[in-house]
Every structure is written in C-alpha cells, then in structure tokens.
Amino acid sequence: MARVMLDVSSVYKSFSEPVLVDISLNLNGGEILGVVGPNGCGKTTLLRIMAGLELPDRGSVRRKGKVGIVFQEDRLLPWKTLWENVALGLKYHGMRGEELAKRVREYSSMVGLTDSDLSLHPRKASGGTRRKAALARALVLEPEILLLDEPFTGLDVKARTSLREALKWIWDEYGLSTVIVSHQLEELLPLADRVYVLTPKPARVAKEIDLRGMDLERRLERVKEALFHILSRSGTE
Amino acid sequence: MVAPVGERSGTMTQGRKEAGKGREIAFRTGRILAGLFVLAIWISASATGMLPCPAEVLAYLLSMKLEDVAPQVLKTLYNSITGFSLSFLASMVLGLLSHKLSLVKGFSEALSEIFNSTSALVWSLVLVATLGVLSPLPPILVVAAVTLPHVLTATVSALSSADPGLLEAVRSVGAKPSDEFFEVILPSSVPLLASASRVGLGTALRISVVAEAFGSSGGVGYMIIRSYNLADASGVLAWSIVLIALVLGLDQLILKPLERRAKRWLE
Numbered sequence: 001m002a003r004v005m006l007d008v009s010s011v012y013k014s015f016s017e018p019v020l021v022d023i024s025l026n027l028n029g030g031e032i033l034g035v036v037g038p039n040g041c042g043k044t045t046l047l048r049i050m051a052g053l054e055l056p057d058r059g060s061v062r063r064k065g066k067v068g069i070v071f072q073e074d075r076l077l078p079w080k081t082l083w084e085n086v087a088l089g090l091k092y093h094g095m096r097g098e099e100l101a102k103r104v105r106e107y108s109s110m111v112g113l114t115d116s117d118l119s120l121h122p123r124k125a126s127g128g129t130r131r132k133a134a135l136a137r138a139l140v141l142e143p144e145i146l147l148l149d150e151p152f153t154g155l156d157v158k159a160r161t162s163l164r165e166a167l168k169w170i171w172d173e174y175g176l177s178t179v180i181v182s183h184q185l186e187e188l189l190p191l192a193d194r195v196y197v198l199t200p201k202p203a204r205v206a207k208e209i210d211l212r213g214m215d216l217e218r219r220l221e222r223v224k225e226a227l228f229h230i231l232s233r234s235g236t237e
Numbered sequence: 238m239v240a241p242v243g244e245r246s247g248t249m250t251q252g253r254k255e256a257g258k259g260r261e262i263a264f265r266t267g268r269i270l271a272g273l274f275v276l277a278i279w280i281s282a283s284a285t286g287m288l289p290c291p292a293e294v295l296a297y298l299l300s301m302k303l304e305d306v307a308p309q310v311l312k313t314l315y316n317s318i319t320g321f322s323l324s325f326l327a328s329m330v331l332g333l334l335s336h337k338l339s340l341v342k343g344f345s346e347a348l349s350e351i352f353n354s355t356s357a358l359v360w361s362l363v364l365v366a367t368l369g370v371l372s373p374l375p376p377i378l379v380v381a382a383v384t385l386p387h388v389l390t391a392t393v394s395a396l397s398s399a400d401p402g403l404l405e406a407v408r409s410v411g412a413k414p415s416d417e418f419f420e421v422i423l424p425s426s427v428p429l430l431a432s433a434s435r436v437g438l439g440t441a442l443r444i445s446v447v448a449e450a451f452g453s454s455g456g457v458g459y460m461i462i463r464s465y466n467l468a469d470a471s472g473v474l475a476w477s478i479v480l481i482a483l484v485l486g487l488d489q490l491i492l493k494p495l496e497r498r499a500k501r502w503l504e
C-alpha cells in the first residue's frame with residue numbers, strides 16, 4: 001500500500017509571474033489526497049502539471065500509472081451526447097462496437113448515470129449529471145491515478161451527496177489513488193486521508209496534515225486553523 | 238406610497254415588455270418603409286420616361302414562362318454555388334495549412350489582399366478574354382476569386398476559435414491531432430463557417446451575374462445584358478427583379494435559418 005503513485009518534486013512554474021514555487025508532494029497507492037488553498041493560488045496549474053498537460057519549468061513529476069483527470073468546468077463536447085462524451089477516450093484508443101458499449105455502460109452506471117441521462121446533450125443535462133459524465137469519461141480508461149479539480153463546486157446539495165456516494169463506492173471497489181483539489185472543506189475532509197495546504201499565489205506547501213484517525217470536527221478544525229494561519233500571515237483574507 | 242415589492246416588479250417587467258413590443262412594431266414599420274422608399278424612387282424615375290413603370294414590369298414578369306426563367310435561374314445558382322464551393326474548399330485547405338506553416342500563412346494573407354483589391358469587373362474581362370465568351374467557366378472562377386478573401390479570413394478565424402479547454406480535455410483522454418481536428422476544431426468552427434457561408438453565397442449570386450453578362454453561356458446576368466442590348470428596358474428590370482428575389486429568397490428562406498441552427502450548435 002505504501003507504493004508511491006505520484007511523486008511531485010521541487011516543482012516550479014511561472015507564467016507571467018511565479019505560480020508554483022518549490023512544490024513537493026506525493027500520492028501513495030489507494031490514498032485520497034486533498035489539496036486546499038486560497039482562490040487563484042495555482043491549484044489547477046498544479047493538477048495539470050501532475051497530469052502531464054503542462055510541463056514544470058523546474059522540478060519533476062513521476063507517475064507510476066495511467067492518469068485520469070476531471071476538470072473544474074466539465075469540458076464536455078457540446079455537440080455530442082453524454083454517451084458519446086464518455087466513449088471518447090475508448091474510441092481514440094481504437095475500441096469499437098459491443099466492447100466499447102459494454103465499457104461505457106459499466107462505468108456510467110458506476111457513477112450513477114442512467115440510460116436516459118446518457119442520451120442527453122450536455123446543455124440539456126443538470127450540473128450534477130454533467131459532472132458525473134466528466135468523471136465517467138476519465139474512468140472508462142481505467143486510470144490508476146485520478147485527479148479531480150473542484151468536483152463539488154457548482155452543484156446543489158443533492159448532486160454533491162450523490163457524487164460523493166459514487167466516488168466512495170468507486171474507492172471502496174477499486175482503491176483508486178486520487179488527488180482532489182477543493183475549497184469545499186465539508187465535502188473534501190470526510191473523504192481525504194491527507195491534505196496539503198497551499199499558500200496564496202505563488203503557491204508553496206504551507207502544511208501537510210494527516211487526517212487519518214480524526215473525526216470530521218477535528219479535521220475541519222485542523223485544516224481551517226492552517227488556512228487561517230497562512231492567510232493572516234500573508235495579510236490577505 | 239411604496240407599492241408592495243411583488244406588484245412593483247410586476248408592473249416594471251410589464252412596462253419593459255410593452256416598450257419592447259413598441260420597438261418591434263417601429264422596427265417592422267421601418268422595414269416596410271424601406272420597400273416603399275425604393276418603389277417611390279422607381280415611380281419618380283419612370284415619370285421622366287426613362288424607365289418603364291412598375292405596372293409595365295409586373296406585366297412583363299407575369300408574361301415570362303417558367304420554362305424560360307428556370308434554366309437561367311438554375312444556371313446562375315449553379316455558377317454561384319460552384320464558385321463559392323471552390324473558394325470554400327481552397328479556404329479550408331489554406332486555413333488548415335496556415336495553422337501549421339508560416340509560409341502558407343503569408344501566402345494566404347497576401348493572396349487575400351491582392352484578390353480583395355481586384356474588382357469583379359477586372360476578373361470577368363480577364364477570364365472571358367482568356368477562356369472565350371462561350372466558356373462556362375468565367376462566372377464560376379470570378380465568383381471563386383471574389384469571394385475568396387472574405388471566406389479565407391473567416392475560415393482562418395473559425396478554425397482557431399476552438400476552446401483550448403475542450404482541446405485539452407480530448408487530449409487528456411488520448412486524442413491524436415486528427416481527432417482534435419475532426420472532433421473539436423471542425424465542429425467548433427461550424428457557427429462561424431455558417432455565417433461566412435451566408436454572406437459568401439449572397440455575394441456569390443451578385444458577382445455571378447456580372448461575369449455572366451460578359452459571356453454568352455446564359456444565366457440571369459446574361460439575360461439582363463441581352464435585354465439591354467435589345468433596348469428592352471422592361472426586360473432588364475424584370476430579370477433584375479428575378480435576381481433580387483433569388484438573393485432575398487435564398488438568404489431569408491434557406492441561409493438565415495441554417496445560420497441560426499448552426500449558432501445553437503455550441504450551446
């Protein structure tokens with residue numbers, strides 16, 4: 001279980017100004033890792049670097065397995081149905097026919113998408129349904145590492161609960177190593193094993209907290225305390 | 238006195254709705270006035286005796302036989318659509334290659350600039366002189382040359398209008414460059430290409446008749462100039478009205494609805 005699935009080491013990234021400074025963190029097998037930090041500090045950039053969609057200016061990222069990523073904005077193709085969106089990756093890898101259909105059905109039902117959901121175009125689907133389709137699109141490729149960017153943002157309570165149950169089920173079943181970026185602590189902390197707290201831009205790792213063995217109240221207390229500490233130190237609120 | 242909030246906001250939206258309706262009626266009245274304005278100019282011009290009056294032209298139009306009109310209309314439609322398709326295809330190829338190759342980008346840009354500053358009249362004369370008055374090609378090529386700059390510019394921007402987020406998303410599930418093109422770049426460009434096609438086809442029809450006038454291979458433009466050479470003023474106007482009806486009909490009944498559908502594509 002202690003196998004390191006993802007190893008981010010001394011990563012530095014700058015666009016017009018530094019965004020990530022000397023970030024080192026690791027994701028262990030079967031673990032759910034939370035990343036929290038102030039708005040605009042560089043969390044999405046960090047996730048894209050983990051996925052290999054962006055290269056760091058300095059430092060390295062080592063992945064011990066296939067990566068699946070779910071973006072903050074769903075990014076479903078609007079001219080395709082949810083079914084077609086979920087099937088995209090399989091199609092690009094040359095899968096066709098009944099084999100493809102079976103795989104799409106399997107992972108769609110795993111995240112709780114019904115056949116009638118799958119026949120919709122994104123604009124006709126609810127936010128929760130779209131988010132699940134984006135999740136299924138990543139899962140059908142059977143990644144060993146799952147990266148989720150703000151998976152609960154923009155969803156109502158019911159959709160959040162439903163998504164959380166789907167994720168829980170997948171973890172219990174597959175023990176997928178996962179990184180979740182989220183500022184919704186109430187959603188994130190019950191799920192996460194460990195949390196990295198980042199500073200305001202440019203992001204550095206301010207604190208690493210192991211949450212295992214704590215109840216939710218204690219988890220919230222510890223993470224909020226860390227966030228309060230870095231925010232008051234940087235003078236922003 | 239303060240009205241209850243619900244009631245006040247109710248009357249406000251009602252008021253806004255009525256203002257909107259008023260504007261809509263004024264707008265439609267303006268459109269009708271434009272038609273009457275054109276008619277008034279025509280009537281006053283015909284009062285000088287230099288132009289036949291609307292009634293004469295109407296009588297001429299009613300006396301035209303479908304089997305005489307249809308082939309000429311079809312010829313003009315054929316010239317315009319073929320010419321436009323040529324420039325559309327050339328634009329797609331150049332637009333795609335411009336994406337990757339600066340040489341092609343420079344080539345297309347300069348070509349657009351040259352073509353854009355060359356008049357349909359010059360193209361018609363040069364092509365008819367080169368290919369002969371009997372050749373069916375000049376109208377098609379003139380249409381292609383004249384519409385190319387606009388279509389090319391529109392195609393280049395359409396092909397770069399794809400959302401980088403969507404491109405990244407398909408790349409993250411293993412899309413190859415050809416998948417990116419056919420599944421994201423091309424579909425994303427549909428609305429802009431539809432708008433460009435609407436403008437381009439309208440232009441094509443109006444340009445086609447200019448080139449037709451210089452050849453003798455038929456088309457509405459050829460009929461206009463033939464009537465002119467026979468000193469048949471009613472014929473000139475009648476065929477011109479056929480052309481206007483063709484341009485407006487194609488635009489309002491086919492191209493505009495298609496463009497509207499294409500715009501909804503990305504939502």
Ligand SMILES: Nc1ncnc2c1ncn2[C@@H]1O[C@H](COP(=O)(O)OP(=O)(O)OP(=O)(O)O)[C@@H](O)[C@H]1O
Nearest residue numbers: 015016019038039040041042043044045046072201
């Ligand atoms: N491709 C890019 N080019 C230039 N600047 C970028 C790029 N991507 C991100 N940035 C900048 O980097 C900073 C961090 O952005 P990022 O999206 O990673 O933050 P975030 O923590 O995910 O924000 P949010 O809380 O809004 O999700 C921002 O200031 C952003 O403007």
Ligand SMILES: [Mg+2]
Nearest residue numbers: 043044045072
């Ligand atoms: Mg973000």
